Amino acid sequence: MSKRRKNSVGKKILFGFLKFLALLGTLLATIILILYISLSMICSDSYPAAQRVFVTTFLETGKFKFMASLFLSPEEIQEIVDENSMQAFNVEVDTELIQIGSSGTVDALGEKKEEEQKDIEVIEVSGGTYSGTMLIVKDPSRVSLATIYPWKDVGVTLDQLVNDNGAVAGINGGLYDSSNNTGGRPYGVIVSNGEIQLNQPQQFAGLVLVGFTEDHILQIIDISQMSAKDVENLVATKKIRDAVTFQEEASDANNHFVQLIINNEVREVNGLGSGLNPRTAIGQRADGSVLMFVTDGRGKSGHLGASSGDLIAVMQEFGAVNAANLDGGSSSCMYYNGEYLRTSVTFYYTNSSWKLPAGFVVK
Numbered sequence: 001m002s003k004r005r006k007n008s009v010g011k012k013i014l015f016g017f018l019k020f021l022a023l024l025g026t027l028l029a030t031i032i033l034i035l036y037i038s039l040s041m042i043c044s045d046s047y048p049a050a051q052r053v054f055v056t057t058f059l060e061t062g063k064f065k066f067m068a069s070l071f072l073s074p075e076e077i078q079e080i081v082d083e084n085s086m087q088a089f090n091v092e093v094d095t096e097l098i099q100i101g102s103s104g105t106v107d108a109l110g111e112k113k114e115e116e117q118k119d120i121e122v123i124e125v126s127g128g129t130y131s132g133t134m135l136i137v138k139d140p141s142r143v144s145l146a147t148i149y150p151w152k153d154v155g156v157t158l159d160q161l162v163n164d165n166g167a168v169a170g171i172n173g174g175l176y177d178s179s180n181n182t183g184g185r186p187y188g189v190i191v192s193n194g195e196i197q198l199n200q201p202q203q204f205a206g207l208v209l210v211g212f213t214e215d216h217i218l219q220i221i222d223i224s225q226m227s228a229k230d231v232e233n234l235v236a237t238k239k240i241r242d243a244v245t246f247q248e249e250a251s252d253a254n255n256h257f258v259q260l261i262i263n264n265e266v267r268e269v270n271g272l273g274s275g276l277n278p279r280t281a282i283g284q285r286a287d288g289s290v291l292m293f294v295t296d297g298r299g300k301s302g303h304l305g306a307s308s309g310d311l312i313a314v315m316q317e318f319g320a321v322n323a324a325n326l327d328g329g330s331s332s333c334m335y336y337n338g339e340y341l342r343t344s345v346t347f348y349y350t351n352s353s354w355k356l357p358a359g360f361v362v363k
Helices: 003-042 048-058 066-071 074-083 158-164 228-238 308-317
Strands: 120-126 131-137 143-147 169-172 189-192 195-199 207-213 218-222 240-247 259-262 280-285 290-295 320-325 334-336 339-342 358-362
Touching: 048 066, 048 074, 066 074, 131 169, 131 334, 131 339, 143 158, 143 189, 143 207, 143 240, 158 169, 158 334, 158 358, 169 280, 169 290, 189 207, 195 228, 207 228, 218 228, 218 280, 218 320, 228 240, 240 358, 259 280, 259 308, 280 308, 290 308, 290 339, 308 320
Parallel strands: none
Antiparallel strands: 120 131, 131 290, 143 358, 169 334, 169 358, 189 195, 189 240, 207 218, 207 240, 259 320, 280 290, 280 320, 334 339
């Protein structure tokens, strides 16, 4: 082939490649434009229901909170948050309502069942915007908090956390540094086997402690006004053996909630109450059985996720006397008997979980 012909072929290849890039760029620009126009319509006053879901959902995410502010002012966002939030609910758990090992359990319809049930049950739950898995652990003494303490920059996946601690099941826990999926450092307060491994109750606003006492009673305690010394006294007085913290805050910066049901009293919801996202929740029945519930969302299996109202309804159906919301979103995961029953919504972690510093496990 002559040099002139080689140059001609090379120019044709280069031209074709540049044409492909131009077409690809045009396609991407068109997609972005369509997406922007669609989101602008969703966030307009013409579609108030979609606007509420959009704002409340994105404010609960870790990296995409800014999406709401692209289309709405801080005042408009805060107004939506105020209209779709949850009433203040600072009630102390009545431990007398939990009688561990009492006869009979409660099924998903709220009826008494006298026959013996399995030590661990797995029940699939379907909702209008989510699918979820309920893990029922009859013996609450089997539930503890596994951690990677002393803390490192990088955490471990839930299956490793479960297996390294000789457990059979587990779910994710409270707040932690999830930046770039490092996951090695928790936030707030961590108690494991009676040892306070982290004590920074003022690290974030509105922290609520969720965990178990030495008597295996689930506690849900507002520690937002406590000092580190106060937390030490609380752990000693209440005999807290295993606990994490999650955040209770309703603002245009965050939209998190913790308390769902306390002493059989359901938390009052304003409007939607929350957005739709993957969720992780924990509760306890009157007989001491522990309820661990995890849902999908953010497009996984075509589902948007569960709301606070969804969690309350499910926990009620399964007989929860007390129940709390834990960290959700991409962190939500459940592992049992050698396999993931619920995994991360991030497409490259569909067969695993994000890296975590701690999680509730069942031994």
